[in-house]
Amino acid sequence: MAGRLIYLIGPSGSGKDSLLEAARAPLAELGCRIVRRVITRSAEARGEAAQAVSVEGFEALQGQGAFALSWSANGLHYGIPNEIDQWLAEGHDVLVNGSRGHLPQARARYPELLPVLLTVDQAVLRERLLSRARESAEDIETRLARNAQFAGDLLAHDPALIVLDNSGALEQTVARLLQRLARAPACA
DSSP states (O other): OOOEEEEEEOOOOHHHHHHHHHHHHHHHHHHHOOOOOOSSOOTTTTOOOOOOOOOOHHHHHHHHTTTTEEEEEEEEEEETTTTTHHHHTTTTTTEEEESSSSSSHHEEEESTTEEEEEEOOOHHHHHHHHTTTTTOHHHHHHHHHHHHHHHHHHHHOOTTTTEOOOOSOHHHHHHHHHHHHHOOOOOO
């Protein structure tokens, strides 16, 4: 039986990287692999434990067919290594940190993917984004409005979507993720 591609999405600041790190050990015990993305940003940049490459290096990898999925967003390039195809074929569940904007393309390639939307209360998200000091207050408000619209559209049109609220304790979010994955149907 093929494994499931679990496609984690959510707005910047929702805690995807924290969730991935906190869930790594319990998911590994269940045979689930968490993919390390390839990103065109400095290895010193804070955030997820990704493989940092130059734009030229990314383009070379993409040209060699190294990615099962790839996209561009916010001035960066992201790639999911093609080793996920082997893991899925071997029956492993595979969790990737995906892109909300790239979900239709990911679903076209992996029709049975299981989308997981990480949400957070707008006030909590605003505070997280402000504390990072990467964007102006106006840019943050624009981002919050866009996030609300995107989440509403997904909720209205994707019955398979698993929604996790990460406004509270991270341990609770990890527990809910594990519960939801245990109840979700396996891929055929």
